Amino acid sequence: MLFCGISSSVYILNDMVDIEKDRRHPVKKFRPLASGDIKVSHALTILILLCPCVLVLSFLVNSIFGAIILIYFILNVSYSFKLKEFVIIDVLIISIGFVLRSLSGCLTTGDKIPVWFLLSVAFLTLFLGFNKRKKEILTLSGQTQNTRKILSEYSIGLINEMLPMLTSCTVVAYACFSIFEANSRYMIATLPIAVYGIFRYQYLLSKTDLGERPEMIVLRDRPIRFAVLLWVIVYISLQSNLFI
Incomplete structure (x- = not known):
């Protein structure tokens, strides 16, 4: 809260x-x-x-949770006034914000900090962030100077080179989390669901105009909603040792 x-x-x-x-x-x-x-x-x-x-x-x-909240606030204030004017750093700041949120959750619950999970969050949010930048460039089509000047520093070609790397890093980081850090040794069973979700999202970006609002893709697309529900069911089942 x-x-x-x-x-x-x-x-x-x-x-x-x-x-x-x-x-x-x-x-x-x-x-x-x-x-x-x-x-x-x-x-x-x-x-x-x-x-x-x-x-x-x-x-x-x-005190540690408070420090994370303070760092998050300072980082985002810096983003609002200056850091969002620097190419790539603007997306990195957004990604760090989500990592700090995840880290605070681990600290407040007393769980061991899952490094691979945090890396999964970092790579996934970078993937979403650069996809959002790509969609903004396509939507504005030459009007970037009047809305967000930083967008003129990006190009579709540059982002298209980054996305395959980020997709691979996300999948590998999540796979390592499910193998080495998850509470259940069968957590790897959720990997195909996660991969499908990422690929489905990428597919939808090429077919819809929802790239600037990733949450709307999750809310409107039935296969992604089903994948999320299936992941939750499998995860809860594994944590409850129903398959062991």
Whole structure:
């Protein structure tokens, strides 16, 4: 819940900083601040109230957890004001944010930190991030200077060279997690499901216009929803030792 709070603070701040650019974006113009559904003054009030409360409560829960929350916040504030202007670093910052979220979950539950799982998260979010950049370039088609200047630093060819490597790294990292770090030795059984999900997602990117909103692909595509449900069922079954 605390990470949701600090993430909300970051999203509010980022949307406030980018409000004018978002208004010129064909997709982001529908965001609450850019569209005018929520006033900037109201968003600023929420930010001022929410952010300090989350930071204080995080350190009360656990000093290490609080430090992760603080690092996440500082990193994303830096992203909102400057780091998103640097090619590749912009996507790396987003990926690090998701790794910090996963790391905080491991620390709060007291579990051993699964290095291969964190690498899986890192590579998967890089895969999603660069796919999003690719779709933004195709959507804006020459208007990148008016919305996100950093997009002009990317090219479809460059991203297409990165994606196969990231796909391979994601699959290998997840395979290593399922073999060496998972609680069940049969966790490798979930690997084909994960691979199918990645390939299905890549296929859908070439067929739909949902690349800028990865969550919508998961919500709208029935095969991916089925794959996620199947993964959850197999995972719970393995953790419950139903197959042993």
